[in-house]
Amino acid sequence: MLLITFLTIYYEQLLQFLILQKKASLFAFYTIIKVLIEVGMTFYFVVGKGYGWEGRIYAWLVGTALVFMIGVVYFYKEGFLKGSVKMKYIKEGILFGSPLILHGLGKFVVNQSDRIFIAKMVSISEAGIYSIGYTVGSLVMIGVNAFFNFYSPFLMERLADITEQKKLQIVKLTYLYGLGCLLVLALVFFLTPVFFKILIARNYYEGTRYVFWVALGYCFWGGYMLFSGFIFFFKKNKILGWLAVFNVATNLLFNYFFIKIFGAIGAAYATVLSFFLLFVLIAVIASRLMPLPWFSCQKVRNVKLS
Numbered sequence: 001m002l003l004i005t006f007l008t009i010y011y012e013q014l015l016q017f018l019i020l021q022k023k024a025s026l027f028a029f030y031t032i033i034k035v036l037i038e039v040g041m042t043f044y045f046v047v048g049k050g051y052g053w054e055g056r057i058y059a060w061l062v063g064t065a066l067v068f069m070i071g072v073v074y075f076y077k078e079g080f081l082k083g084s085v086k087m088k089y090i091k092e093g094i095l096f097g098s099p100l101i102l103h104g105l106g107k108f109v110v111n112q113s114d115r116i117f118i119a120k121m122v123s124i125s126e127a128g129i130y131s132i133g134y135t136v137g138s139l140v141m142i143g144v145n146a147f148f149n150f151y152s153p154f155l156m157e158r159l160a161d162i163t164e165q166k167k168l169q170i171v172k173l174t175y176l177y178g179l180g181c182l183l184v185l186a187l188v189f190f191l192t193p194v195f196f197k198i199l200i201a202r203n204y205y206e207g208t209r210y211v212f213w214v215a216l217g218y219c220f221w222g223g224y225m226l227f228s229g230f231i232f233f234f235k236k237n238k239i240l241g242w243l244a245v246f247n248v249a250t251n252l253l254f255n256y257f258f259i260k261i262f263g264a265i266g267a268a269y270a271t272v273l274s275f276f277l278l279f280v281l282i283a284v285i286a287s288r289l290m291p292l293p294w295f296s297c298q299k300v301r302n303v304k305l306s
Contacts, residue, residue: 137214
């Protein structure tokens with residue numbers, strides 16, 4: 001797993017470079033290649049060789065290693081592996097990235113703590129049902145992540161040379177994200193029962209009651225990501241570390257009291273409320289770093305994004 005983690009970091013860096021360079025076709029190609037290799041190797045090791053769960057790990061390792069080698073070749077051809085490494089950049093990287101450790105740990109704790117609370121305060125079986133509902137609800141992150149693959153370079157380009165016109169473009173795209181979330185939530189509400197009947201075992205049908213709330217929570221998480229770009233641009237990453245601590249503290253408290261009052265569904269409520277508060281806080285902070293014309297509706301409607 002440590003080797004897979006190391007190789008995955010390299011693969012993720014490759015994807016980030018492709019996003020920033022706006023090479024969507026290469027991004028799709030490498031992503032699909034990795035998935036196909038992993039699925040093929042999983043069938044080979046698990047079904048063909050009968051290795052059990054170990055086969056899945058071997059397939060993961062093979063797929064990640066092959067894409068890692070592709071990444072090395074790509075970085076070499078682009079000239080990123082040539083020249084010396086300067087100590088000042090290493091120091092800048094440490095200062096920039098260290099607060100994000102708290103950010104990553106906070107996300108992990110929030111994603112896992114609700115299941116532990118339900119297992120301890122309700123039952124193990126309900127924790128399993130909740131996990132299925134949570135997984136289905138978090139599928140909205142597929143759309144959110146796809147949006148941010150476009151939004152991140154869009155935002156950085158405009159912040160690097162900001163004008164009133166570019167401020168309006170940022171506001172317009174933010175509004176479009178909000179409208180997209182409303183549409184996705186409507187689809188989640190109406191399609192969840194159908195999805196469960198087709199793909200989920202009958203024993204887990206009760207998980208439908210968690211899906212909408214988890215999906216709503218992740219829409220707020222996407223809102224948090226919208227404004228985190230401003231924090232990254234101005235190199236105020238310590239703010240993200242403190243927000244991660246706040247998110248963990250509030251989420252743990254909400255989980256305990258909401259599950260005690262409402263039962264297992266309280267964990268979903270806790271996810272929504274903690275992500276909403278996080279979204280509001282970072283929106284306020286980002287607005288102070290970069291004031292934007294949020295209420296210039298006529299100008300926003302007429303502005304073009306390109």
